Amino acid sequence: MKPILEVKNMTMAFGGLKAIDSLDISIHQGEIAALIGPNGAGKTTFFNCITGIYKPTSGDIFICPHEKQERLNGLKPNIVTKKGLARTFQNIRLFSSMTVLENVMIGCHSITKAGVLGAIFKNAATKAEENFIVEKAYSILEKIGIEMYVDELATNLPYGAQRRLEIARAMATDPFLLLLDEPAAGMNPMETKSLDDLIIKLRDEENVSILLIEHDMKLVMSLSDNIHVVDYGKKIAEGTPEQIKSNPDVIKAYLGDESEDA
Amino acid sequence: MTATGEIKKSVLVSLWFMFLTFPIMVIRVNTVQDVxxxxxxxxxxxxxxxxxxxxxWRYMIRRKEREGKKEKTDNLSFAQKIILDKKIFIPLVALTGLFIIVFPHMFSMYQTNIMISALIYVMLGLGLNIVIGLAGLLDLGYVAFFAVGAYSYALLNLHYGLVFWLALPLGGFLALIFGVILGYPVLRLRGDYLAIVTLGFGEIIRLVLENWNEFSFGPSGIPNIPKPPLFGVDLSLSGSIIYLYYIIVGLVIFTIFVINRLENSRIGRAWIALKDDEIACQAMGIDKARTKLRAFGLGAMWAGMAGVIFAAKTTFINPASFTIWESVIILCTVVLGGMGSITGVISGALLLILLPEYLRAFSEFRMIIFGAVLVLMMVFRPGGIINNVRKTYKFQKT
Incomplete structure (x- = not known):
């Protein structure tokens, strides 16, 4: 079976600097994959490239949610989302002047289609669609476990709940692949543990595959089926947590080369 | 801080002001007697x-800071509580409605005329509220669409004898097209850059109207624009003003209805998402370009319709009515009233237009009062008179 996300030989250059240098990554259906690497390795740039915020300098991005493979290069972010790739952001980007429910309702934008006239006349189809969005958004909040904040403004939420709301919002777009950019950043060990459970639950119950960037090694090692390690925009290793732990290149990238210091 | 400290600070302030105003308030050269x-x-x-x-001043600042520290769960203002409490709000609306209906019969023609102007600004404010308050696009050339509406009625009537009732939707439609035309090149811009481009656009429209004599009759303007007809009935002057008053009241109610619907729809939520965070908004599958164009177009449409009414009210238009100053006033009504809040914008517009009219007695201090009100509002209530309250939804628990 074809991988649901296949990145081939992708390069992203900003002027002379190659933030990503001919990277190959494949994600398979039902997998929880992690993308790790030191700060500045190009992980978030990689996310920005696949989700259409940046246009990669060269290389190909393919998705294959069903039988047919599609090329994603150069598509706008909203189209990428519509095709089923949803993401969260490293620095939380919630819609702060809207309520928690509305934040999730926004996620339903691409799967609904009411227009200006529908909004003004509020015909039966629009009403039905609105009800559908509200119900769907609420059930997602319940699944993610933040339904008690439903009518709060997003900006008033505690930090951990804001991170979860980002995931809830992404889930509302009906993705087949969820890209999480440092979901555990700034969380305490308790919150990280429950995030761990949540991610597994999403994969098992909602049938989404997950690619996450994370610095919390404990979380990455316990969660991932497959780990990709990048440094200076290049992939230096790939494998199961066990393989990665003992890989000398990875240890070198994280801790520095002994011979350099000597 | 101690009381003596407070007094010391205030003494310093008053000394500073005495020094500053010394040349203009104390010294006067009497040119007659040369002393x-x-x-x-x-x-x-x-x-x-x-x-x-x-x-x-310092007492108020301290009070504001204390309020800011309080728990955020109960930060609804008095006005918001009234709006949310149906028991008070519905009779209040009914009373206001009654007042609006009897207004032209109770007060003089002069008062009715002022009210018409104020209501035109309410419409403009509500339209601009879509662009600024909901979609967060700072538009400083909004008056251009007002001009498009006014001139489309004046010119189409002059050349083709188009009647008011056809000009009204057509003026709105033409303004919408102009809105989209302006919106298209500025899709990539945001904030300051957008403000400058729209400012330029507003001036371009005004300058074209001022200089293209064959088209718009230049600064001398277009006179004798007919007032709206009432099924062929010949109305007296006061009658036609009252008629126009009811038309604008009807339109304002229509505007409120439409914007209220839009605000809590899929489109309105997309606008607010765009305002809050452009990148996240796209990542949620919202087409940025379409959403922006919709905001520009729909916002401009209300300005166009308000322009048609304006032309019918004054029966004479020239480019002097569509200067950058008008854009600034409309912007102030939105910011002062409360961005994104319909009741806020309405109260802002009424306050800013009616107050100067009734303050004519102090006409030389009008601008000072106007400026002072704006500064004080922004210091003490930056959210405007009435903040927006987001809609909440009911659920059947599953």
């Missing part, structure tokens, strides 16, 4: 006045 008059009493007034004002 210099020293008006020391003025200095005393200023000293005492600024002393108390500075005390009050």
């Amino acid at each position: 210099v008059e020293w008006r020391w009493l003025n200095m005393a007034y200023i000293g005492i006045g600024t002393f108390f004002i500075s005390m009050l």
